[in-house]
Structures are given as C-alpha cells and as structure tokens.
Amino acid sequence: MDIIRVLATMVSLGILFLVLELIRRNRLKEKYSLLWLFSSVVMLCFSLSRELLHTVSLSIGIKYPPSFIFLLAFLFLTVITIHITSVISELSERNKALLQEIVLLREALKERSGKEDEQESQDK
C-alpha cells in the first residue's frame, strides 16, 4: 500500500467518524447528514481500492481516473450546497411566520388586558 492510499483512507475515515460523532452528539440532524455519510462512504471505497476507481471511471469514459475524483467531489459539494440553501430558505420562511405570530399575539394580549382594565374600572 502506498502512502497516498493510506493518507486518503485515513482522511475518508476521519470525515466519516466526524459525521457519525456529530450525529451521536445531536449536533447534526440525521436528515441533513445523509448526504455527508453517503459521500464519505463513497470516498472511503475509492481510497481503499484503486481498481474500483479505475474500473468505474474507465467504464463511464473518463480516461484519467483522478479527474473522476474531482468530478465526484464537485458534484457532492454542489448537491450539499443546494440542500443547505433550501434548508435556509425554509428556516427563514418559518422565522418570518413566527415573528409575525409573536407580533400579532402581543397585540392580542395587549387588547385583552386593556379590556380587563376597562372592566375593572367599571366594576369599581
């Protein structure tokens, strides 16, 4: 086993463990981590077996296997970024709705306490 393969395997394993550890500590929700788990497992497979990388990349017509790695990395990052932006959009939408709800509730509360004050002063 040459050095680069050992290094690649260690890095892939490191990322995989990092993701698993974050999930275990509830710092990363499972539904957001699937993509990361998937990509780190794929990277691990390719680090372990150069033959696999060669076979797969040649079979889809990529003559230079390392560029297949770059392609994969780029695709994963793209998908993950789109996923993150969609999560942010959803969050900001909910954030807006919550904010409006708070403002409206505060007004309703104020109105109610205003009415009670009136009631009290009438009772006196």
Place this chain on the structure above:
Amino acid sequence: MVRGLIIIPAYNEEVTIGAVIKEIRTHIPDFDIVVVDDGSTDSTASVARSSGVTVLSLPFNMGIGTAVQTGYKYAQRKGYPVAVQFDADGQHIAEEVNSLIGPLLREESDFVVGSRFLSKGSYRVGWARGLGIRILSAVISSVLGSRITDPTSGFRAASRDVIEFFSRYYPDDYPEPESLVLLHKAGFRIQEVPVRMRQRTGGRSSITPLRAFYYMVKVLLAILIDLFKTVPRSGKGG
C-alpha cells in the same frame, strides 16, 4: 360602522407618520388603522402609538413584504371585509381610498391598484424610473391580460378573499409587482383605478438611472420565477 382596515407599513417615518394618521382620521374616519413598524430605529412606533392607532412592531427590519403581510394577517384575524395599503411617507391621499375601494364594494374586482398614471393630474417621475415602470407595466400587463399602468404603486385595496390569500402567501422581494402576478395566477380579478398622489416634496429621490435599471432587471427575474411557481388557487374567479 367600520368599513375596513388601513395598513400602513412604516420604516423610519417619524416625520410624516403623524400627519398621515391624522389625515386618514379626518377624511375617512370609518376605517381602522394599523401601523406596521418594520423595526424602525427612530420614534415612528411611539409617534403612531401616541395618536391612538394599533401599532404592530416588528423587532427588526424585515422588509416591506413581511411588514405588509403582517398587516394582512392582522386584518384576516380581525375579519375586516376590506384592507387598504397606505404609504407612511405622505404620498397617498386619504380621500382617494373611497375611489380605491369602489370596485371591491361593487364586487367587480378582488384587488384594486391606485394608479398615478391613469389620467387625473400629471404625476411626474424621473425618465429612468419612468422607463423602468413602463417596461415593467408592459410585461405585467401581458401576463395579466389587462392593462396595468402602475405596477409599483403601494396604494391598493384588497377584498376579504385576497386578505385571506395574502395572509398565507405574500412575496418578500418586490411585493408590489410580484403580488399582482401571484394574484392573477391564483385566479383573482385585478383592476386599476386612477388616483391622485402627492409629489414627493422634501428630499430628492434615491433612484438613479442605473438603480432604476437594476431594479427593473431584478423585478423581471422575480416575475419570471413567480410565473414558474406553484400558487394555491383561490376558490373564486377562473
């Protein structure tokens, strides 16, 4: 009897808000007023509150879209039959609300836009802004299939069904032109009526030719995306 709700979105308008409220009270006293303070850093909220109207204060600046929608949500929960959007800068004229809500009361339309450019006086805007508005209105008119001359006008009136729709769904980015497209897609009837507006007296417009052009491009893109979106259809209309 209360006829409807005036929604005034306000961001740092302490200079004009008091006079605007007073004008509405004087000319159309049978409307309730809600000021939506969009995280103002000046005394807009306290000036409005001291004049006795309902003030909804957003804790930070969320943009005109969110502010206006908060007003519509308020109108929806209170069950107002009509809601009118009214600018806090003193540009809109309270008496004109009567001509704005006319088509709603006659049930000819679900949403009415007050236009500066449909006759009645001559409202002048800078050439760049004018050109931007003209291109925008051409695009929106062709989407809607009826002529809209003032798509960026913030002086507009909504029926109960539109209030309901807006409280669920209101665009954030360029709400005035975008909401027209969304309402049309949802099957509501939209109409323009001519209204007078005051020329901005103090200060110069912040709109440079380049900005007007950039604004127009962004709005056109947003409209393109809106056309592509799925929108819940209303029970009414088409």
